[in-house]
Amino acid sequence: xxxxxxxxxxxxxxxxxxxxxxxxxxxxxxxxxxxxxxxxxxxxxxxxxxxxxxxxxxxxxxxxxxxxxxxxxxxxxxxxxxxxxxxxxxxxxxxxxxxxxxxxxxxxxxxxxxxxxxxxxxxxxxxxxxxxxxxxxxxxxxxxxxxxxxxxxxxxxxxxxxxxxxxxxxxxxxxxxxxxxxxxxxxxxxxxxxxxxxxxxxxxxxxxxxxxxxxxxxxxxxxxxxxxxxxxxxxxxxxxxxxxxxxxxxxxxxxxxxxxxxxxxxxxxxxxxxxxxxxxxxxxxxxxxxxxxxxxxxxxxxxxxxxxxxxxxxxxxxxxxxxxxxxxxxxxxxxxxxxxxxxxxxxxxxxxxxxxxxxxxxxxxxxxxxxxxxxxxxxxxxxxxxxxxxxxxxxxxxxxxxxxxxxxxxxxxxxxxxxxxxxxxxxxxxxxxxxxxxxxxxxxxxxxxxxxxxxxxxxxx
Amino acid sequence: xxxxxxxxxxxxxxxxxxxxxxxxxxxxxxxxxxxxxxxxxxxxxxxxxxxxxxxxxxxxxxxxxxxxxxxxxxxxxxxxxxxxxxxxxxxxxxxxxxxxxxxxxxxxxxxxxxxxxxxxxxxxxxxxxxxxxxxxxxxxxxxxxxxxxxxxxxxxxxxxxxxxxxxxxxxxxxxxxxxxxxxxxxxxxxxxxxxxxxxxxxxxxxxxxxxxxxxxxxxxxxxxxxxxxxxxxxxxxxxxxxxxxxxxxxxxxxxxxxxxxxxxxxxxxxxxxxxxxxxxxxxxxxxxxxxxxxxxxxxxxxxxxxxxxxxxxxxxxxxxxxxxxxxxxxxxxxxxxxxxxxxxxxxxxxxxxxxxxxxxxxxxxxxxxxxxxxxxxxxxxxxxxxxxxxxxxxxxxxxxxxxxxxxxxxxxxxxxxxxxxxxxxxxxxxxxxxxxxxxxxxxxxxxxxxxxxxxxxxxxx
Numbered sequence: 001x002x003x004x005x006x007x008x009x010x011x012x013x014x015x016x017x018x019x020x021x022x023x024x025x026x027x028x029x030x031x032x033x034x035x036x037x038x039x040x041x042x043x044x045x046x047x048x049x050x051x052x053x054x055x056x057x058x059x060x061x062x063x064x065x066x067x068x069x070x071x072x073x074x075x076x077x078x079x080x081x082x083x084x085x086x087x088x089x090x091x092x093x094x095x096x097x098x099x100x101x102x103x104x105x106x107x108x109x110x111x112x113x114x115x116x117x118x119x120x121x122x123x124x125x126x127x128x129x130x131x132x133x134x135x136x137x138x139x140x141x142x143x144x145x146x147x148x149x150x151x152x153x154x155x156x157x158x159x160x161x162x163x164x165x166x167x168x169x170x171x172x173x174x175x176x177x178x179x180x181x182x183x184x185x186x187x188x189x190x191x192x193x194x195x196x197x198x199x200x201x202x203x204x205x206x207x208x209x210x211x212x213x214x215x216x217x218x219x220x221x222x223x224x225x226x227x228x229x230x231x232x233x234x235x236x237x238x239x240x241x242x243x244x245x246x247x248x249x250x251x252x253x254x255x256x257x258x259x260x261x262x263x264x265x266x267x268x269x270x271x272x273x274x275x276x277x278x279x280x281x282x283x284x285x286x287x288x289x290x291x292x293x294x295x296x297x298x299x300x301x302x303x304x305x306x307x308x309x310x311x312x313x314x315x316x317x318x319x320x321x322x323x324x325x326x327x328x329x330x331x332x333x334x335x336x337x338x339x340x341x342x343x344x345x346x347x348x349x350x351x352x353x354x355x356x357x358x359x360x361x362x363x364x365x366x367x368x369x370x371x372x373x374x375x376x377x378x379x380x381x382x383x384x385x386x387x388x389x390x391x392x393x394x395x396x397x398x399x400x401x402x403x404x405x406x407x408x409x410x411x412x413x414x415x416x417x418x419x420x421x422x423x424x425x426x427x428x429x430x431x432x433x434x435x436x437x438x439x440x441x442x443x444x445x446x447x448x449x450x451x452x453x454x455x456x457x458x459x460x461x
Numbered sequence: 462x463x464x465x466x467x468x469x470x471x472x473x474x475x476x477x478x479x480x481x482x483x484x485x486x487x488x489x490x491x492x493x494x495x496x497x498x499x500x501x502x503x504x505x506x507x508x509x510x511x512x513x514x515x516x517x518x519x520x521x522x523x524x525x526x527x528x529x530x531x532x533x534x535x536x537x538x539x540x541x542x543x544x545x546x547x548x549x550x551x552x553x554x555x556x557x558x559x560x561x562x563x564x565x566x567x568x569x570x571x572x573x574x575x576x577x578x579x580x581x582x583x584x585x586x587x588x589x590x591x592x593x594x595x596x597x598x599x600x601x602x603x604x605x606x607x608x609x610x611x612x613x614x615x616x617x618x619x620x621x622x623x624x625x626x627x628x629x630x631x632x633x634x635x636x637x638x639x640x641x642x643x644x645x646x647x648x649x650x651x652x653x654x655x656x657x658x659x660x661x662x663x664x665x666x667x668x669x670x671x672x673x674x675x676x677x678x679x680x681x682x683x684x685x686x687x688x689x690x691x692x693x694x695x696x697x698x699x700x701x702x703x704x705x706x707x708x709x710x711x712x713x714x715x716x717x718x719x720x721x722x723x724x725x726x727x728x729x730x731x732x733x734x735x736x737x738x739x740x741x742x743x744x745x746x747x748x749x750x751x752x753x754x755x756x757x758x759x760x761x762x763x764x765x766x767x768x769x770x771x772x773x774x775x776x777x778x779x780x781x782x783x784x785x786x787x788x789x790x791x792x793x794x795x796x797x798x799x800x801x802x803x804x805x806x807x808x809x810x811x812x813x814x815x816x817x818x819x820x821x822x823x824x825x826x827x828x829x830x831x832x833x834x835x836x837x838x839x840x841x842x843x844x845x846x847x848x849x850x851x852x853x854x855x856x857x858x859x860x861x862x863x864x865x866x867x868x869x870x871x872x873x874x875x876x877x878x879x880x881x882x883x884x885x886x887x888x889x890x891x892x893x894x895x896x897x898x899x900x901x902x903x904x905x906x907x908x909x910x911x912x913x914x915x916x917x918x919x920x921x922x
Contacts, residue, residue, distance in 0.1 A: 068879030068883055069875050071814060071828070071882055072825060072827070074825075075819075075823055079812075080813060080814055080815050081814040085813075111866070112867070112869075115866060244811070303804040303805075304804070304807070305807075306807035306812045306815075307811070331882070331883045336797075343765070344808065347767065347770055349767065350769055351541035351767045352531075352541060352547060352765070353532060353534050353541055354541050356533065359533055361533075362535065363533045363535045363536050364534050364535075364536060366532045367532070405572075405908075406793065408573075408912055408915060408916060409525075409526065409529075409915060409919030415529070417529040417530075417533065418528055422528050424792075424794060426885065426887050447866075451864070454869060454870060455869060458869070459872075
C-alpha cells in the first residue's frame, strides 16, 4: 500500500472524541491531505479505530539493555536501592557498547516502541565517544548509528544532541561518564551543526539541542546553547528536578531552584521541555506555566527509579503542556505512561477523574487530555508537524483493534477511557509513519533480525 | 494432551528462582506428581518458562461490564469523582442483569483472566436475587451461573458467598442494593450449605464465606459466620478499610477501627483475608501480622477508585501474607497487579527494590515476593492446594514465552524481575488447570462465542 490513499476506519479520533463515518486522505508525500466524510474507494479498516501515532518525547534507547538487571540488591547492601545506584549500573552498560551495538540495541528498542503505537521518538542522546573517552573519527558516529536504527525501522526521530560537561555542579566528569563529554560550547555546537547537515535529506530525522541538566552543564553555557536552538528553531530539552539531591545542589550553588534558574537566565520559553520536573515548588509550577514551556513526564521510569510523583494536575492547571516519554524503557507500554499520570493523582488525592477534558458529550472525560499528552503535546515538544489528524501534518497513524479482549464492550463514547485506562498495549495492530505502513498486524518486517542482534548484545554484556 | 504427562520447559520457577533442566510430572488426576531432573520423553516446551498459575483472590466478575463507563464526570458535577459515585454506576449495572447475563459476563471475564495467567479465582459473589429483590426459585441461581461460567472456561473458582445485610452500619439496604440482601444468618448459611452440596462433585469449584464488610454486616452476625467457616474449614473473606469514610463510621459506632473490631470479636485468624486493608493504623498492621490473617490488595482497582496506597512493605514486615485480586477488572493484567505493590512503594519512599526476597544468588530481588503474592499467598487465602509447583498440588500451570519482545534479553537470573516489572501480559502463551490445557497459544476454544455473548450484554445495558 503506497500513498496516496484514504484510510476509512470504523472510528476516528478527531477533536477529542471517537467519531464514525470519517476517513483520512494521505498524500503521496506522506502528509495528511484531509479528513473526509463517508469516503468511497477508501481502504476500509473494519474493526479498527484510527488515531494519531504516539510521540515518545524522551528516550535513552540503549537503556533497554538493562531492563530487569537492576532490580535486586546484594545482601547486606542496605535496606533499599536508589536512583544513584541504578545510575552506576546504567553507566556500566554504556561503557561496553560498540557502534554496532548502539545500532542493534536502538533498532530493537525502536521496534518495541512501534509495537506500543509510538511513531516518533525524541532520543536524548549522550553516548558520544569511544569507550576510552576519545572521540570517534566522526564525532557523531554514535548519533548516526541511532538515527540509522530509527530510519531502518521507519520511526520518526528527533535526535536531541546532548551536551554533557560536568559530573555534578563544578565537578569534572566521573571516569565512567567519559563517553558523554563536550570540551566547549563551540565543540558541542559544531557537532550539532554537522548532525543537522547529516539529516538534511532524511524524511524521518531531525535534530534538537539538549543541555543534559543543571548538574551536568555549566550555567554560563546555557545561553549559547539556547541561542543556537532559537536561531535554528530547534527544540531544547533538559532534565529538571528528577531527584531532590539535584534540586538541593542547585540551591546550594546558585541560590535558586532549577526552574527559577532557567527563568532567571532567560532559557525558559516555548521551545523548552523540562524532562521529569518532579520536585517543583508551587512557584516553579507557576513559572513553567507562564513561560509556555513543556514538561515531559516519564511515569514508568519515574516509578521504577523511585523519583516521586508528577504534579500532573497542578501543571496542567498552570497551563503547562505535559508530554510523555518512556525514558529508560523499563517497560514499553505507552498506554501505561498515559494512565499513570491520572492514576497517581487518584492515589494521592483519593479522588477519581482528576485529569479530564471536554468529551464532546457535555461532560469531562479522562481520554482527551491523556491522549493529547501522548500525541500533540509530544509533537510540539519535539518541534514536529505531527501528533494530530489534520491537513499538512505527517501521516503518522495507528490502528487499534476494536475486537481486542481488553476493549470488548466499549462503545464510541467509552472507547477513549477504555483505551487509555484499561487496554493492554497489543491493541495496536497497524502503524503508519509518513504514510508508509511500518507495522502490519503487529509484525515488523525486521523483527526477527533485530531481535537476534539485540539478544546477542544482551548475552555478551 | 491428556495427563499423565511431563512438562519440560526451558526454565521452571522453583524455590524462588528460574531453573534449567527441571520438569514437572502431572498425574492422571490433574495433580503434580513430582519435579524431576532432565526428563526423557517429556513434552518439551522450547522457549517457554513454566510457573504456577496466578491466583486471583478477589473478583467481582460482573463489574467487567462497566469498564470504561465511569471515567467521566458530567460538567458542573464538581471537581472530581470518587469511590461513592462510582459505586452508584456499579449498582446500576448490577440491577440490569438476567441470570443469562450473569453467566455471559462472568464467562468472558474468566477467559480474559486466563489470558493474563490466572488459573484460580476467588469470586466475591453478592448478586443473589431477582431485579425486584425477591429470591430466585433456587436462591443460589446466580451463584450457580457464575460457577458454571468458570467451569465452562476451565478456571478454578472459590465462590465466596457474600452475606450483605445493611446499607451502612445500622441502615437498611438501599433500594439499589436489593439484589444483595440476606434476611438472617440462618438464611444465609442455609444458602451456603446448599452451595457446598452443589459443588461437591465439581473438579474446579469450592465455596467460602464472605461477610461483605463491617458496614454491610451487623457485628453480632460475624461470630456465627466465622464459626461456620471454622467448622467446615472454609476461607473467610471480608472487605476492610478500603475508604476512610468506612473507617470513620466504624470508629463512630463501635469505638474501634475495623481490624481492631475483628480482633476483639475473635474473627481474625489464619482463615481470614482482609480485602484492600488500605487505611490501617500502625496498631492494625501489627494485629494483622500477629493473627496469621492475609491481606488481599487489588492495586489496579485501588488506583482506579482513588482508594489510597497499600502499606505493602509494612504489612510484609509484620508477617502478613499479601495476596492479589483484580476486583473490578478495570484492567486484567496480573503482572501489573504485582508490580504496583512494589512501584507504589518506590514512589512513596523514593527508593528502589523496596519489597525483595532471597533470590538464590546471595542477594535480594523483587521477583520472589511479588510472584509469591500472585501464587502461593492467593492459594492460601482461598484454601486451595495450589499456587506452587510441588507434589500433591493441583497442576495449575502457565507457560511464558521467553521470546516475547518485552522479555528479550532476559537471562535465567533476570527473568523474574523482567517478568514481574516489565513484561506485557501477552507473555502468557499456555495455561493448564488441573492438568488440562485450557489456553493454547493464547487461544481459548470458547473465546469467540463468549466474546459475542458478552458484547451483546454490553450493548444492551
